[in-house]
Amino acid sequence: GAGVSQTPSNKVTEKGKYVELRCDPISGHTALYWYRQSLGQGPEFLIYFQGTGAADDSGLPNDRFFAVRPEGSVSTLKIQRTERGDSAVYLCASSTGGTDRGYNEQFFGPGTRLTVL
Amino acid sequence: AQKVTQAQTEISVVEKEDVTLDCVYETRDTTYYLFWYKQPPSGELVFLIRRNSFDEQNEISGRYSWNFQKSTSSFNFTITASQVVDSAVYFCALSERMDSSYKLIFGSGTRLLVRP
Secondary structure, three states: OOOOEEEOOEEEEOOOOOEEEEEEOOOOOOEEEEEEEOOOOOOEEEEEEEOOEEEEOOOOOOOOEEEEOOOOOOEEEEEOOOOHHHOEEEEEEEEOOOOOOOOOOOEEOOOEEEEEO | OOEEEOOOOEEEEEOOOOEEEOOEEEOOOOOOEEEEEEEOOOOOOEEEEEEEOOOOOOEEEOOEEEEEEHHHOEEEEEEOOOOHHHOEEEEEEEEEEOOOOEEEEEOOOEEEEEEO
């Protein structure tokens, strides 16, 4: 079946510009996560959606970053006034969500490589 | 605070050697999960294993084995008879409980180079 997909796979932008990164989760997955992986580091959690609402956005680095998931499926990560330090691979993951049965596997997408010049 | 430490930044071995990747974690959760992921040069994250904090049994899968020791907060990964295709960055990760799910806390990774 189809896995998590992310578009674009690569995005090059100039400092100060606005970018949108898209994530299509696995069909039926209610939970969606964004992580950011800087060069030479492990992924770092940004935000988690359960359905349409952001249940935990504690990892967003500042108010230039926000994400939406208006219909509980596709999510868009939006970055305003991009800075060179925003350059990273942005990973999306989805899962069936909830903790009543313990951990639900997070399936990762291929990522979007963002380069800010 | 939750933390994962992978002290080995890079390891280089010759094919057929055994290699162990170290992982030490810190957590305040009583129930937690530990993971290993592989990230080959293509960039995708490949899930290798998940362990529940209640299950300290070691696990073997083919050439891969994992040693979970709660007493030392370690979850080490051994590759037996390494192959060139094992060359990748390997990440250890720890779950952190959120209200209705878990986030993953990753270590900084160990780059493994297996030379022919």
